[in-house]
Amino acid sequence: MADPGTAPGIGSFTPHNGGPDVGKASYARVPGRDVVDTVLGFARTLRHAGVGASPDRVSAMLSALGHLDVLDPAAVYWAGRLTLCAGPDDLDRYDVAFLAWFSGQRARIPRTAAQPEVRLAASAPLDAGTGEGDDDGDAPDLAAQASADEVLRHRDVAGLTDAERAHLRQLFALLVPASPMRPARRRRPAVHGAIHPGRTVRRALRDGGEVSRLLHRRARPRPRRVVLLIDVSGSMTPYADALLRFAHAAVRARPVSTEVFTIGTRLTRVTRELRLRDPDRALAAGGQAIPDWSGGTRLGEVLKAFLDRWGQRGTARGAVVVVCSDGWERGGTDLLAAQMARLRRLAHAVVWVNPHKGRSGYEPLTGGMQAALPSVDHFVAGHSMAAFEELSGVISRA
Amino acid sequence: MSEPTVPGSPGELAAALDATGYLPDEGLATAAYLALVMHRPLFLEGEAGVGKTALAQALAQLTGRPIYRLQCYEGLEASQALYDWDFGRQLLHLRAAEAAHAADDPARLEASLYDRRFLLARPLLQALEDSPSVLLIDEVDRADDEFEAFLLEVLSDFTISIPELGTVRARTPPLVVLTSNRTREVHDALKRRCLYHWLAHPDFDREVAILRRRLPEVTEQLAHQVARATATLRTLDLLKPPGVAESMDWATALHTLGARELDPDLAARTLGAVLKYREDTERVRSLRPEALFGG
Ligand SMILES: Nc1ncnc2c1ncn2[C@@H]1O[C@H](COP(=O)(O)OP(=O)(O)OP(=O)(O)O)[C@@H](O)[C@H]1O
Numbered sequence: 001m002a003d004p005g006t007a008p009g010i011g012s013f014t015p016h017n018g019g020p021d022v023g024k025a026s027y028a029r030v031p032g033r034d035v036v037d038t039v040l041g042f043a044r045t046l047r048h049a050g051v052g053a054s055p056d057r058v059s060a061m062l063s064a065l066g067h068l069d070v071l072d073p074a075a076v077y078w079a080g081r082l083t084l085c086a087g088p089d090d091l092d093r094y095d096v097a098f099l100a101w102f103s104g105q106r107a108r109i110p111r112t113a114a115q116p117e118v119r120l121a122a123s124a125p126l127d128a129g130t131g132e133g134d135d136d137g138d139a140p141d142l143a144a145q146a147s148a149d150e151v152l153r154h155r156d157v158a159g160l161t162d163a164e165r166a167h168l169r170q171l172f173a174l175l176v177p178a179s180p181m182r183p184a185r186r187r188r189p190a191v192h193g194a195i196h197p198g199r200t201v202r203r204a205l206r207d208g209g210e211v212s213r214l215l216h217r218r219a220r221p222r223p224r225r226v227v228l229l230i231d232v233s234g235s236m237t238p239y240a241d242a243l244l245r246f247a248h249a250a251v252r253a254r255p256v257s258t259e260v261f262t263i264g265t266r267l268t269r270v271t272r273e274l275r276l277r278d279p280d281r282a283l284a285a286g287g288q289a290i291p292d293w294s295g296g297t298r299l300g301e302v303l304k305a306f307l308d309r310w311g312q313r314g315t316a317r318g319a320v321v322v323v324c325s326d327g328w329e330r331g332g333t334d335l336l337a338a339q340m341a342r343l344r345r346l347a348h349a350v351v352w353v354n355p356h357k358g359r360s361g362y363e364p365l366t367g368g369m370q371a372a373l374p375s376v377d378h379f380v381a382g383h384s385m386a387a388f389e390e391l392s393g394v395i396s397r398a
Numbered sequence: 399m400s401e402p403t404v405p406g407s408p409g410e411l412a413a414a415l416d417a418t419g420y421l422p423d424e425g426l427a428t429a430a431y432l433a434l435v436m437h438r439p440l441f442l443e444g445e446a447g448v449g450k451t452a453l454a455q456a457l458a459q460l461t462g463r464p465i466y467r468l469q470c471y472e473g474l475e476a477s478q479a480l481y482d483w484d485f486g487r488q489l490l491h492l493r494a495a496e497a498a499h500a501a502d503d504p505a506r507l508e509a510s511l512y513d514r515r516f517l518l519a520r521p522l523l524q525a526l527e528d529s530p531s532v533l534l535i536d537e538v539d540r541a542d543d544e545f546e547a548f549l550l551e552v553l554s555d556f557t558i559s560i561p562e563l564g565t566v567r568a569r570t571p572p573l574v575v576l577t578s579n580r581t582r583e584v585h586d587a588l589k590r591r592c593l594y595h596w597l598a599h600p601d602f603d604r605e606v607a608i609l610r611r612r613l614p615e616v617t618e619q620l621a622h623q624v625a626r627a628t629a630t631l632r633t634l635d636l637l638k639p640p641g642v643a644e645s646m647d648w649a650t651a652l653h654t655l656g657a658r659e660l661d662p663d664l665a666a667r668t669l670g671a672v673l674k675y676r677e678d679t680e681r682v683r684s685l686r687p688e689a690l691f692g693g
Pocket residue numbers: 419420421422445446447448449450451452453577579608612641642643646
């Protein structure tokens with residue numbers, strides 16, 4: 001068993017430029033430890049740090065090392081970084097893990113995945129017949145059930161019992177958010193539009209070389225990207241579960257053109273986790289990925305992080321961006337106002353969902369809401385199933 | 399064709415790139431070197447204008463290989479990437495055959511219609527046919543993900559099968575460079591087949607070196623000031639942070655105006671060369687260029 005505390009080091013290592021300073025580590029030449037063992041141990045450390053480092057990637061690192069000087073720490077650094085990392089989010093973790101393993105220090109690795117059993121709903125699992133609500137086991141009267149559903153659809157999810165919540169989840173499974181469309185260049189066969197040469201030639205061949213008619217193709221409308229930013233800070237706890245279920249339904253309906261991030265004290269991309277088919281598993285996976293459940297809110301900063309790392313590059317460009325938050329912001333709101341304005345410039349439409357808006361007499365008085373509203377195209381409620389249905393309508397028409 | 403000597407280490411490759419006028423850092427040189435010797439595609443991700451496309455061109459130049467570029471866009475389909483049948487010429491051929499009464503044997507006619515000479519090779523097929531080559535798949539993040547799945551197939555065995563003609567296989571796998579601006583995340587299955595490199599904006603020294611190399615007429619003083627001012631602009635959350643392309647445009651504009659150094663007034667007047675959106679220009683003007691590019 002390899003132990004990070006005694007990992008071999010080699011030469012001396014100068015950190016890559018541009019990235020965070022991983023410090024200068026000094027290396028003692030420790031012969032005898034097999035390169036393969038070293039790499040396998042490093043891969044384990046890296047996985048702990050939250051970087052995938054799958055076996056095929058590890059074998060790519062080994063073969064990269066076969067072409068480089070294994071005694072040169074910079075070469076080892078790059079052989080690993082080029083083969084084991086899959087995106088900019090991996091790079092910081094990689095640097096920390098690299099330093100930890102190869103310098104023999106046990107550096108503290110940020111453990112995003114170390115937040116188990118998140119309180120993704122203080123509620124029962126989705127087994128059929130959970131709890132009191134379903135009472136005596138007989139098939140419920142359909143009409144009564146339907147009207148109960150109707151009532152449930154309009155109830156504020158914050159005030160539901162576990163059983164009602166469980167039932168609501170089944171309704172969520174039926175929700176298929178439609179997506180906004182826009183014209184695109186992709187073509188499909190049609191009666192009008194550009195000529196489809198392949199089809200025309202095949203037809204002419206059948207007709208003995210005579211071009212009897214030109215076959216056409218036409219642009220097929222494409223879904224617009226939808227980006228959901230869901231506030232999972234303390235004040236949103238009663239709604240986070242429902243919002244993530246909404247997000248799950250949206251991702252399932254349009255896996256390619258939907259992106260979901262949670263915002264709170266930090267930004268976490270949960271799209272990948274929400275792609276799992278089963279909503280409970282998807283939410284559990286999403287919950288694992290979210291490190292800041294129920295923390296305080298730093299909307300402005302987190303929105304900036306989103307725009308810097310994703311939005312600006314294109315995730316927000318031309319998209320319908322939906323911010324789900326009560327707008328509670330600790331501290332000043334200037335940053336939030338500026339970032340919302342920036343978001344507005346990039347996005348096709350900005351939708352803000354505030355669960356409190358569903359309450360009668362609600363006025364958007366929180367500083368955060370005041371700061372955000374000038375940059376919002378649609379301001380909607382998000383406190384009940386009915387409100388979510390309405391929200392999908394707003395998104396698809398945006 | 400025998401290749402010019404292939405560099406034997408990342409350092410040698412860096413020197414060879416340098417000789418073409420492309421100045422890589424250690425990470426990029428290692429990435430390109432490994433792509434060359436491991437026959438593994440290089441996936442380059444980074445902001446606009448950091449030199450992703452230019453790297454592929456420099457690699458083609460130094461290896462003496464032809465370069466084929468597939469520019470991706472939304473709706474890109476296999477026929478535009480692989481091959482298409484030359485519809486016009488096929489029809490002419492049909493007509494000619496008909497006139498010569500050769501149309502009597504439909505099977506033969508059809509076979510003659512799907513002959514190699516009627517095939518229009520697109521970049522992927524060209525790169526495999528003209529081996530060894532450099533294949534640049536530019537801005538793959540703009541293509542749809544169905545196209546990604548298709549690319550994955552081609553890149554895994556470097557063969558293309560054409561039902562009417564047979565299978566085309568590259569004698570030597572092409573050196574493949576894929577670029578992405580990260581407008582969306584490219585599927586992990588595709589990235590796993592590649593070496594992944596995140597290309598950041600160059601640091602100050604490298605940017606000065608690039609400016610000096612690419613624009614020898616620009617004074618050292620001006621190159622320094624442009625590099626520093628560009629670095630400042632990159633910290634401002636602009637809609638489009640300037641890349642190397644923009645700092646070069648800026649230095650060129652300033653040089654054309656006869657400037658030997660950059661002052662706040664000149665900076666304000668030439669901002670259009672380095673910023674590509676009106677909103678960005680307005681924002682920077684509102685921040686008072688004197689404060690940003692101080693005297
Ligand atoms: N390291 C470098 N050495 C020399 N020239 C460079 C370097 N990096 C960038 N350049 C120059 O900067 C310009 C922009 O580079 P290029 O077009 O390759 O960027 P890109 O990353 O492909 O951008 P985009 O995402 O907009 O396509 C080119 O003229 C290129 O020659």
